[in-house]
Amino acid sequence: MENFPQKLTPEELHELADDKRIIRGAIKDIGDSKVPQKIREEYFEKHQGILGALKEKSEGLIESYGGITQVKEALRATQTFDILAKHFEENTVRKFEEHTEAKEAYGILATKHIGSNVSWGTARSSLAQDILHDYQESVQEEEVALIAIGEDEPTLVRAHELLSYREALSKEGHICPLPSTLEYIRKIENRMITGKPVFLHGATGTGKTSLARYAAKELTGKDAEMVYCSPQFREQQVWSTTGLKASEDGKGVETVVIYGPLSRAIAEGKVIIFDEFTTIQKEQMASCKGLFGAKVGDPVTIPGNGTITMQKGFQMIFTANLKSEKNQERSDLPPEVASEFEQNNIEIGYASAEEMYDTMLARLLDKKGNITLSYEDLQDTLPRFVSAIKEVQIAYAGVLPYDEAEKLGAIDKANEKIQGLKKFVMSQRSIEAIISRWNVEEARDNDTDFKNFLDDALQTGITFKEYPEADRALVAKIFASKGFLKTKSESDLGLKAGSLKGLLAQSEYEEAKKRTLSIKDVAELDPFNVRKSKAQEDAESFVKEEEEIAPTSTELAPTLARVRDAGYLDTSFEGKETHHLAIEALPNEEAIERYKKSGGKTWVWDEMEKNMPYTTPKAENLDVMIMNFNKSIGSDEAIAEMDRLGVRPLTYEELIQYGIAHPAHQEQKVLIGLGSKHTLGGNPRAPILSVLGVERDLDANHWGGDWDDRYRFPVVRK
Numbered sequence: 001m002e003n004f005p006q007k008l009t010p011e012e013l014h015e016l017a018d019d020k021r022i023i024r025g026a027i028k029d030i031g032d033s034k035v036p037q038k039i040r041e042e043y044f045e046k047h048q049g050i051l052g053a054l055k056e057k058s059e060g061l062i063e064s065y066g067g068i069t070q071v072k073e074a075l076r077a078t079q080t081f082d083i084l085a086k087h088f089e090e091n092t093v094r095k096f097e098e099h100t101e102a103k104e105a106y107g108i109l110a111t112k113h114i115g116s117n118v119s120w121g122t123a124r125s126s127l128a129q130d131i132l133h134d135y136q137e138s139v140q141e142e143e144v145a146l147i148a149i150g151e152d153e154p155t156l157v158r159a160h161e162l163l164s165y166r167e168a169l170s171k172e173g174h175i176c177p178l179p180s181t182l183e184y185i186r187k188i189e190n191r192m193i194t195g196k197p198v199f200l201h202g203a204t205g206t207g208k209t210s211l212a213r214y215a216a217k218e219l220t221g222k223d224a225e226m227v228y229c230s231p232q233f234r235e236q237q238v239w240s241t242t243g244l245k246a247s248e249d250g251k252g253v254e255t256v257v258i259y260g261p262l263s264r265a266i267a268e269g270k271v272i273i274f275d276e277f278t279t280i281q282k283e284q285m286a287s288c289k290g291l292f293g294a295k296v297g298d299p300v301t302i303p304g305n306g307t308i309t310m311q312k313g314f315q316m317i318f319t320a321n322l323k324s325e326k327n328q329e330r331s332d333l334p335p336e337v338a339s340e341f342e343q344n345n346i347e348i349g350y351a352s353a354e355e356m357y358d359t360m361l362a363r364l365l366d367k368k369g370n371i372t373l374s375y376e377d378l379q380d381t382l383p384r385f386v387s388a389i390k391e392v393q394i395a396y397a398g399v400l401p402y403d404e405a406e407k408l409g410a411i412d413k414a415n416e417k418i419q420g421l422k423k424f425v426m427s428q429r430s431i432e433a434i435i436s437r438w439n440v441e442e443a444r445d446n447d448t449d450f451k452n453f454l455d456d457a458l459q460t461g462i463t464f465k466e467y468p469e470a471d472r473a474l475v476a477k478i479f480a481s482k483g484f485l486k487t488k489s490e491s492d493l494g495l496k497a498g499s500l501k502g503l504l505a506q507s508e509y510e511e512a513k514k515r516t517l518s519i520k521d522v523a524e525l526d527p528f529n530v531r532k533s534k535a536q537e538d539a540e541s542f543v544k545e546e547e548e549i550a551p552t553s554t555e556l557a558p559t560l561a562r563v564r565d566a567g568y569l570d571t572s573f574e575g576k577e578t579h580h581l582a583i584e585a586l587p588n589e590e591a592i593e594r595y596k597k598s599g600g601k602t603w604v605w606d607e608m609e610k611n612m613p614y615t616t617p618k619a620e621n622l623d624v625m626i627m628n629f630n631k632s633i634g635s636d637e638a639i640a641e642m643d644r645l646g647v648r649p650l651t652y653e654e655l656i657q658y659g660i661a662h663p664a665h666q667e668q669k670v671l672i673g674l675g676s677k678h679t680l681g682g683n684p685r686a687p688i689l690s691v692l693g694v695e696r697d698l699d700a701n702h703w704g705g706d707w708d709d710r711y712r713f714p715v716v717r718k
Contacts, residue, residue, distance in 0.1 A: 016057060018367075023051045080163045083369040087520040088156045096149050096156060103142035110135035111219065115193050119296050119312060159523035163369055165362035172217075174210040174432060176362060178355045181211065184346065188215045188317070191344045192271075197292055197316040199277075199341035202348035203397040204326075205427025208319040209275050211348060216271035220313055224271040225261035233280040235287045238262040240305045257305045266291075266300050269313030278320040278330040285337050291316065292340050326422065350393045351428065354528050356386045359428060361522060363435040369519030372442070374512035377450045381512075383527040383601070385454060387695065388482040389426045392475055396425040403699045404692050406681065407605070408477045408503070424471035430461075451509040455487045463494040473499045480504045529600045556623050559717045562645045563625055570628040570712055573665050581622040581661055583654060588614040591656045595698055599663040604698045607680045612687065612700070617653045624650070624658065626665075627713040632706040635686060638713060639674055647715040649674035652687045658714055659689045659698065667691045669712040677703055 029035075030043045081097040113132055117123040150157040168176035175181060188211075191198045200208045216224035227238050238260045247254045265272035277285065294300060296314070299307045318341075323330040333341065351359070360382055364371045371378065394400055395410075399418050405411050410419040434457045441448045458479055462472050473495050479485050480503040489506060490499050560577060563569045571577055586594065592609055596602045625647065629638065642649060650658060655673030659666055666689035673687040678700075685700035688711075707713075 016054065020051070020054050023047055023054065027051065079367070080160065080167060083163060083519060084156065084159055087159070087369075087518055088153065092149065092153055092156065096146070096153075096160065099142045099145045099149070100160070103139055103146065106135050106138040106142065110139065111189060111193075118193050119195065155520060155523045159369070159519045162358065162362055162365065162523060163519060165358060166365045166369075169359075169362055172210070172214055174428065175207060175214045176359065178351060178358065180349075180351055180355060181214070184211055184348065185215045185218060187346050188212075189219055191346075192219060192315050195295065195315070196344045197288075197318065197340060199345040200317065200319045200348050201322050201345060203350070203393075203425070204321060205393070205396075205425045205429065206348045206350055207428055208348050209273070210428075212273045212275075212317045212319050216273065216315075216317065220271055220315075222268075222270050222313070224273045224317070225265040227261050227272065227274045229274055229276045229280045231279055231281070233284055235284060236260075236303060239302050242305075257302075259302075263302055263308060266310050266314050267308045269311030271313075271315045271317060274316070274318045276320060277318040278323060278327075278333070280331065282331050282334045285331070286334050288316070289336055289340065350390070350397070353383075353386045353390045354530055356389060356428070356431060357383060357528065360386070360431055360435055361525075363432065364439075365519070365522070369522075370516050371522055372514055372516045373450060374514050375517070376512045378517070378522070378525055379527050381451055381454070384482045385484070387601075387692075388479045388484065389430070391478045391482075391692065392421065392424070392426045395419075395474060395478070396421040401690065401692065402705070403605075403688070403690070403697075403701050408474070408481060409501075410474055410477065419470065419474060421471050421474060422468055424461075424467040424475050426461075426475075449509065449511065451484075451512070452487055455485055458485060459488055459493060465494070469495070476500055477503050527601075556717055559646045560625065563627065563647065563715075566645060568627045568629060568641075568645075570626040573626055573662075573668060578623040578625055579658075579662060579665075581624050581654070581658055583617050583620050583622060583657055585616055585619045586657070587616050591653070591660075592698075594660050595656050598660040599696070601695045602698070603692075603695045605680075605700060608687065608698060608700060611680055612652060612678055613676075614653060617651075617657075622654070622716045624714050624716055626671075627715050628709075629707075629713075630709075632708045634706055635674055635677075635703050638707065642674075642713070642715055643718075646718050648718050650714045650716065652676035654716075655687050655689060655714070656698065659696070663696060665689075666696055670710050671714055672701070672707060672711050674713060 027044065027047045030040050030047065081093055084096075085093045110132060113128070113135060114123065117125070117128045117132075122128050146157075165176040165178070188198055188200075192215075200212055202208055213224055213226075216222070227233075240260050240263050241258050242255050245254060245256050246252075259267065262272055264270065274288070291300070294310055296310055296312045298310045300310050301307050321327045321330055323332050361371070361378075364373065366372075391400070391404070399405075399420060400408070400410060402411070402418065405418040411417070412419065434454070437457060438448075438450070438453055441453055458476075462476050464472075467475075472493070476485060476493050476495060477500060480500050485493070485500075485504060486507050486509060488504075490497055490504065493500075556578070560569070564577070569577060573579065591614075592604060596604065627642070627647075629641070633641075639649065650673045652673050652675070654675065655671065658671070665671060670691075671689040673689075676687055677684055679685070680700050684703040686703050688697075688699050688701050690697045690699060
């Protein structure tokens with residue numbers, strides 16, 4: 001008999017537990033009455049043999065760990081750092097683990113200390129302040145240690161981040177500790193500490209309910225009580241009901257009070273979440289107001305069923321979509337309720353493209369921290385998919401930028417109104433459903449192509465006739481413009497012929513070879529260019545310091561002073577007043593090609609390449625200033641004001657090279673080159689540098705419209 005170690009490593013222990021669960025499930029499956037007797041006997045013997053070997057492997061396991069409780073604790077323990085230790089230097093990983101756990105522990109102590117002393121009214125005492133200071137100082141010390149490790153091992157920190165997301169998703173299902181999530185939890189925590197009700201609101205699909213549940217568990221250690229509101233909501237439902245049970249002598253029945261979720265939360269010191277609060281009637285909303293000012297220890301009357309004492313830990317969180325054009329059926333908050341939420345409301349937005357990408361990676365990771373997919377799909381397909389989802393969210397929650405809407409054919413030419421989405425929105429739940437389905441498909445058929453799969457998943461959503469046809473067509477246009485739906489026709493998508501004219505290019509995808517990437521490989525992916533190497537940062541820092549040392553030329557100083565004094569000089573770009581631009585004598589094709597290769601994903605409107613007049617510029621050095629008029633302004637008015645101050649706008653040729661030299665600037669604001677004007681697509685336009693999703697765009701926008709706060713004007717001395 002093979003000799004197995006008495007005490008298994010955490011990874012071996014998890015594998016053993018998983019294998020036993022799998023084989024017991026298989027034995028149960030073959031016991032189904034629909035399985036023929038012959039097959040049942042064949043596999044029963046085989047599976048029992050495997051189970052016997054696993055039991056043999058388990059012999060002495062409980063004793064080696066010191067009891068069943070210790071085995072359960074070992075199984076509950078995270079594998080994150082053990083996985084990391086296989087790919088990074090062991091001592092560094094263990095130091096990182098130690099500081100991570102210490103920082104978390106000190107943070108928890110600080111939060112509990114603040115909460116307790118606020119409820120006792122002792123938060124301002126010298127002793128309470130001293131203890132809090134000690135905890136906070138310890139948190140900072142651990143943070144400094146973690147930063148130092150991150151500077152030397154940024155890939156380790158990134159790998160830990162992704163594994164922590166995976167671990168949270170496996171527990172919570174819908175949410176993980178993304179940077180935005182942690183920031184929202186910090187805001188919720190600050191309000192919960194004071195005992196005030198918290199009101200979370202935002203567009204459909206932003207994850208308000210998941211965030212409320214996650215915050216409640218993270219901050220109190222207990223699952224929240226839930227009230228799912230609807231127009232049929234009645235106050236009595238959340239307080240208590242009565243029921244019958246057998247009497248103690250067994251000769252009859254007696255009436256008992258059954259606490260509802262609100263009574264349980266008050267009596268047990270738990271958070272209660274009122275989900276979709278604005279679906280109930282105003283008078284029902286107002287019934288909650290009596291609890292807003294209650295304190296720990298106060299008696300609370302249960303309507304018709306006596307009183308209970310409010311326990312420490314009770315807290316109310318409300319989630320809702322506010323009444324709006326999209327949500328006309330929702331109720332307005334009564335004034336007395338709105339006033340309670342005035343300082344305790346938090347608007348929840350959609351996750352960024354980078355965070356959505358990280359969530360998808362976390363969902364794709366297996367238990368060992370590996371992903372089996374092609375490098376191309378991870379580095380290119382997924383980011384484009386995320387970019388399209390982000391654009392769908394923009395179209396649902398706000399308004400698409402005019403240039404993008406025009407590219408998609410989503411503008412009503414009669415009134416210049418941009419089409420939005422009325423009902424169709426994609427969110428983290430969409431990502432969860434799609435990736436979960438992919439994991440099932442991958443388990444069934446390892447040859448499944450990821451891009452073909454995504455097209456099938458999109459077809460499922462786009463053909464869902466619960467959504468208006470105009471919504472379905474716009475979503476299809478967005479994904480087609482990002483290179484998806486190549487394997488589908490308009491008929492396949494349930495759309496009218498011509499709906500995707502000029503956007504849908506039917507063809508087969510090139511086969512992408514799958515490979516298994518370790519967590520270290522995955523952590524090095526950076527399609528959004530958000531993580532730079534330390535050497536790169538050091539080099540940029542050195543260049544920046546050199547630039548800052550260089551004095552402003554005497555010729556430029558008076559002009560710079562005029563723009564500054566007028567209140568138009570925008571110094572938010574790298575904190576500088578001027579930006580050096582070395583113009584090269586580049587012909588049109590080379591300038592466009594250089595722009596396309598200048599960093600990250602780029603897109604150039606084909607009209608610009610074909611029809612925008614271009615003159616090869618002369619080589620020269622320019623000092624560019626960025627102007628912000630702090631108001632909406634027309635093109636001609638802006639040029640007149642520039643002329644008055646002795647500056648001129650960048651031309652099309654100069655703007656392209658500015659985008660090449662300073663790619664990050666267009667990610668901050670849309671930059672306009674008012675030095676060039678030409679009719680494109682039937683309208684006079686000015687060239688612009690913008691960003692949509694993950695793409696840096698070279699585009700053109702209407703000359704005759706007003707430029708609002710999203711736009712900035714690069715200018716040079718005349």
